[in-house]
Amino acid sequence: MSFQETRKISxxxxxxxxxxxxxxxxxxRFLIEKRKDxxxxxxxxxxxxxxxxxxxxxxxxxxxxxxxxxxxxxxxxEAAEKDQLTVxxxxxDSVDVEETSENLVLTCRRKHKD
Amino acid sequence: MVEKRCExxxxxxxxxxxxxxxxxxxxxxxxxxxxxxxxxxxxxxxxFIDEPMTIWGGLGRIYTVPGLLVTDxxxxxxxxxxxxxxxxxxxxxxxxxLIKILKIKFSGPVVAGLFTIAGFAFFGKTxxxxxxxxxxxxxxxxxxxxxxKNFIIVALxxxxxxxxxxxxxxxxxxxxxISIPLGIVxxxxxxxxxxxxxxxxxxxxxxxxxYNVGFTLxxxxxxxxxFFKIIGVNLNTGVVINNNHHSILFxxxxxxxxxxxxxxxxxxxxxxxxxxxxxxxxxxxxxxFIRETSQPVVLLNIGLLGLxxxxxxxxxxxxxxxxxxxGMMTVMGFGAFGKHLKNSIAVMTGTVVASFLxxxxxxxxxxxxxxxxxxxxxxxxxxxxxxxAGVLAGFVHMIVLPMAIVFQGGFDLYNNGFAAGFVAAxxxxxxxxxxxxxxxxxxxxxx
Numbered sequence: 001m002s003f004q005e006t007r008k009i010s011x012x013x014x015x016x017x018x019x020x021x022x023x024x025x026x027x028x029r030f031l032i033e034k035r036k037d038x039x040x041x042x043x044x045x046x047x048x049x050x051x052x053x054x055x056x057x058x059x060x061x062x063x064x065x066x067x068x069x070x071x072x073x074x075x076x077x078e079a080a081e082k083d084q085l086t087v088x089x090x091x092x093d094s095v096d097v098e099e100t101s102e103n104l105v106l107t108c109r110r111k112h113k114d
Numbered sequence: 115m116v117e118k119r120c121e122x123x124x125x126x127x128x129x130x131x132x133x134x135x136x137x138x139x140x141x142x143x144x145x146x147x148x149x150x151x152x153x154x155x156x157x158x159x160x161x162f163i164d165e166p167m168t169i170w171g172g173l174g175r176i177y178t179v180p181g182l183l184v185t186d187x188x189x190x191x192x193x194x195x196x197x198x199x200x201x202x203x204x205x206x207x208x209x210x211x212l213i214k215i216l217k218i219k220f221s222g223p224v225v226a227g228l229f230t231i232a233g234f235a236f237f238g239k240t241x242x243x244x245x246x247x248x249x250x251x252x253x254x255x256x257x258x259x260x261x262x263k264n265f266i267i268v269a270l271x272x273x274x275x276x277x278x279x280x281x282x283x284x285x286x287x288x289x290x291x292i293s294i295p296l297g298i299v300x301x302x303x304x305x306x307x308x309x310x311x312x313x314x315x316x317x318x319x320x321x322x323x324x325y326n327v328g329f330t331l332x333x334x335x336x337x338x339x340x341f342f343k344i345i346g347v348n349l350n351t352g353v354v355i356n357n358n359h360h361s362i363l364f365x366x367x368x369x370x371x372x373x374x375x376x377x378x379x380x381x382x383x384x385x386x387x388x389x390x391x392x393x394x395x396x397x398x399x400x401x402x403f404i405r406e407t408s409q410p411v412v413l414l415n416i417g418l419l420g421l422x423x424x425x426x427x428x429x430x431x432x433x434x435x436x437x438x439x440x441g442m443m444t445v446m447g448f449g450a451f452g453k454h455l456k457n458s459i460a461v462m463t464g465t466v467v468a469s470f471l472x473x474x475x476x477x478x479x480x481x482x483x484x485x486x487x488x489x490x491x492x493x494x495x496x497x498x499x500x501x502x503a504g505v506l507a508g509f510v511h512m513i514v515l516p517m518a519i520v521f522q523g524g525f526d527l528y529n530n531g532f533a534a535g536f537v538a539a540x541x542x543x544x545x546x547x548x549x550x551x552x553x554x555x556x557x558x559x560x561x
Contacts, residue, residue, distance in 0.1 A: 023560065026560075047561040062405070084398070
């Protein structure tokens, strides 16, 4: 995995953190697991229901676009702006959502591109 | 016992629904609508206007002028209308075929890139002066072991520095057997480094300058200008403008605008109700409007921006020549990649205010006229910070603009993009601080 990939993973974590904190989700647990071909980012939100973050999930659920990612991933940010979440979504390959009575767990995966 | 519910619908929807949906969104632009029609219309119109021999002769002259800012190919001593339209058709066809071969989707930036290429083929871009730049980018893709298609956005816009190739080939008094290979080398060299610099240049203006590659090219052009000046090469090739084709160019923009709007309504009769959703977006890089809204909404936006340009041109009596036509086409193309009525009007207002206050001549000064349209590079400033911030950005842009051409010597056709980078870099951090957007509001805990 290249250093560029590491920076992209850091960008995803940083922007999602910023988005969630700005919207009042003050208890957030991140688990980052770097594997051979992909990196998994697990976000645990205690006492949160899907409906509370549905908009965020729908925004980050984007088909990847290598050319847009190559061109502009450096300025992805200001996640407070909803349209910027869409761009962030291009860095994420899949999102799984798991809801329990106690937590909401979002599992984002990014396949290593180089 | 813990109640557990897995949302499997979500992963499934990603694979089945989203992929197909996005494919359809982009396909419409590619197969049914604007780009192919634009291409064939330009070629057909060229033969309708001029004889084949006249077109051929004009193309020869277009290919061999240095092409520094501002060289209007419509001028009879260069190309004339028929040859210029053929130049547009050739360069557009080349890029269209390239995109098809690489199987690249017609996303917002790609549409913006094609419109920009079509517009600047009226004053500076030719296949000859852009091909070495593509080759340089291709070589960089081999060097970085990255597919060339990943660099297509930079490639489409990087053609704005085509004059470096033409100038070295035909603007310096060197024998052709030296100057032509040297021009090719200059293009390859520029193309090779452009992606690296463009990615980093974006951080300078934080994505608030839509012509990021224009800014990047300006930085490179500044180095070339310094080099040529230090070795005593004269860069003053003069300004060539031709206003004789105002009416036909006006009608072409009107036709494309009306066609876009009609296509939008034919594809989605409820498109007008959806349009306000687009107006809420800031447009900051990298906003692909086709992805974020829909193809009919973007078509409507492109058409409305075209009408806005024509309206401004008409009200302030700005003659439509090659460069102004290029400006209008660029504004329309970026209707898929960051510009909309709301954020564009604000910055354009700023240029009009500056023009009246400083008595700038919009009708006769091509630099001022171009500024009125190309200032929309700063549209995201208005989109993020509001109307008055946009007016301020447009106003400051007109102050910075004359300095930019001096620094970059005319090698960068996107002079406004170069200026806009500095304007955004200065204004945005200040606006961040003084507007409420930069201050954390009282957020109540939700968990």
